[in-house]
Amino acid sequence: MSAPLSAPDDAALLVRIAAGDETAFRHFADRHVGRMLRLAQSILGSAAEADEVAQDALLRVWRHAARWDGARGQPGTWIHTIVARLCVDRLRQRRHQPIEAASDVADPAPSVLEALSSRQEALALRAALASLPERQRVALTLFYHEELGGAEAAATLGITLRAYWSLLERARRALRHRMQRNPGLEPDR
Structure with missing residues (x-):
């Protein structure tokens, strides 16, 4: 038993x-x-x-x-x-x-993204996220959606903590760049 x-x-x-x-x-x-x-x-x-x-x-x-x-x-x-x-x-x-x-x-x-202030911004953000390379998308998702700490996210991806922070920063820059290519679609800061 x-x-x-x-x-x-x-x-x-x-x-x-x-x-x-x-x-x-x-x-x-x-x-x-x-x-x-x-x-x-x-x-x-x-x-x-x-x-x-x-x-x-x-x-x-x-x-x-x-x-x-x-x-x-x-x-x-x-x-x-x-x-x-x-x-x-x-x-x-x-x-x-x-x-x-x-x-x-x-x-x-429907997901958390659609809770943003406007549907247009949510769709633009979703499209920008979808256009990122897989590892960058996963890095952003683990950090922002799953709220994992850097060490746990790095372990999940099988990389060092330093490599994870670098990947996350590249993902943020790429996402920002994609959002800025579509004027008016960048979320308010």
Whole structure:
């Protein structure tokens, strides 16, 4: 019989998941699925794709919980890494899809971006974000949408903290440049 699940930490849940404990897996999934969905939707811009990524990430947690190494990072960082990598894979696949596949792409659900002062600004910002390279988009999403600290975001991307801050600064400059190319669409400061 397994121990009660009053409020185990994520590390304890992963140990139990690795042993095949379905109750621990459900508890872990309930705890993390919201953040997983938000991260994936922020990167991909599609609620349907975000749902698929979250499901795939949870499946990987179930199958590979024994691979998590507490010495290398927190469980939350491991989850963010899985989700971010799955999103980048999807973004790369989009570049190689034929034009006929464009009609099958689901409309993105309303997000935080649409809470901006005007719909036009939100659309311009979304388009500018979408035009950024994947790693820059992920860096911005981890920092601003997921509110991860630099160390955790760097660990999620598998780079040094210094490299992360450099990537984030390049992403900010690129986003600012894209917004300034469209006069009148830059958000108020």
